[in-house]
Amino acid sequence: DAKTTQPPSMDCAEGRAANLPCNHSTISGNEYVYWYRQIHSQGPQYIIHGLKNNETNEMASLIITEDRKSSTLILPHATLRDTAVYYCIVRASTNAGNMLTFGGGTRLMVKP
Amino acid sequence: EAQVTQNPRYLITVTGKKLTVTCSQNMNHEYMSWYRQDPGLGLRQIYYSMNVEVTDKGDVPEGYKVSRKEKRNFPLILESPSPNQTSLYFCASSYVGSGNTEAFFGQGTRLTVV
Numbered sequence: 001d002a003k004t005t006q007p008p009s010m011d012c013a014e015g016r017a018a019n020l021p022c023n024h025s026t027i028s029g030n031e032y033v034y035w036y037r038q039i040h041s042q043g044p045q046y047i048i049h050g051l052k053n054n055e056t057n058e059m060a061s062l063i064i065t066e067d068r069k070s071s072t073l074i075l076p077h078a079t080l081r082d083t084a085v086y087y088c089i090v091r092a093s094t095n096a097g098n099m100l101t102f103g104g105g106t107r108l109m110v111k112p
Numbered sequence: 113e114a115q116v117t118q119n120p121r122y123l124i125t126v127t128g129k130k131l132t133v134t135c136s137q138n139m140n141h142e143y144m145s146w147y148r149q150d151p152g153l154g155l156r157q158i159y160y161s162m163n164v165e166v167t168d169k170g171d172v173p174e175g176y177k178v179s180r181k182e183k184r185n186f187p188l189i190l191e192s193p194s195p196n197q198t199s200l201y202f203c204a205s206s207y208v209g210s211g212n213t214e215a216f217f218g219q220g221t222r223l224t225v226v
Contacts (some may be wrong), residue, residue, distance in 0.1 A: 041200060041222075043219050043220055044202070044204075099145070099170065100155075101152065
């Protein structure tokens with residue numbers, strides 16, 4: 001599975017959009033981009049995933065560049081409860097082990 | 113409610129005393145796995161199972177055993193725990209898919225081996 005690069009930390013003001021970038025320049029055609037988050041030692045929580053097209057759900061939006069080498073997770077109106085470590089993971093459709101390889105993630109701090 | 117349940121949530125034990133951490137899911141998922149999380153090392157996979165009676169090693173299997181006798185349960189067994197197995201453990205489950213599947217995680221088990 002392709003490696004991802006994320007900034008180690010970011011701050012965001014409460015109520016503003018949080019834009020979390022992820023670089024996956026070695027991604028291949030059959031690899032999905034997944035985002036999970038972990039709130040203070042709780043189990044990781046699935047947020048969203050995509051292959052080529054931008055995706056939106058009730059939690060967030062995922063913007064994938066046309067060349068698929070990078071993506072951005074957008075939390076449209078960040079709240080204090082969104083403070084967490086956010087993981088960008090690239091996983092192949094042929095990953096028989098279904099394993100998620102977690103990197104260091106981005107520690108998002110939402111401030112009042 | 114769809115969930116993955118781990119027990120116990122917290123456990124302090126002594127070196128060499130066998131223990132089992134249970135994991136159960138109610139989503140009829142084929143795939144289940146165990147991760148451990150350590151400061152500076154992130155989440156690493158210990159073992160996984162693609163279905164009943166099918167298990168395989170992850171990245172850090174040494175010192176652990178698993179079994180998958182039923183689809184819903186995937187216990188993690190430490191036959192002779194050592195202090196370097198002090199960690200935060202997570203169980204996860206998902207459908208076996210084409211990469212287009214989300215994983216559900218349990219709430220974690222914090223294990224301390226003294």
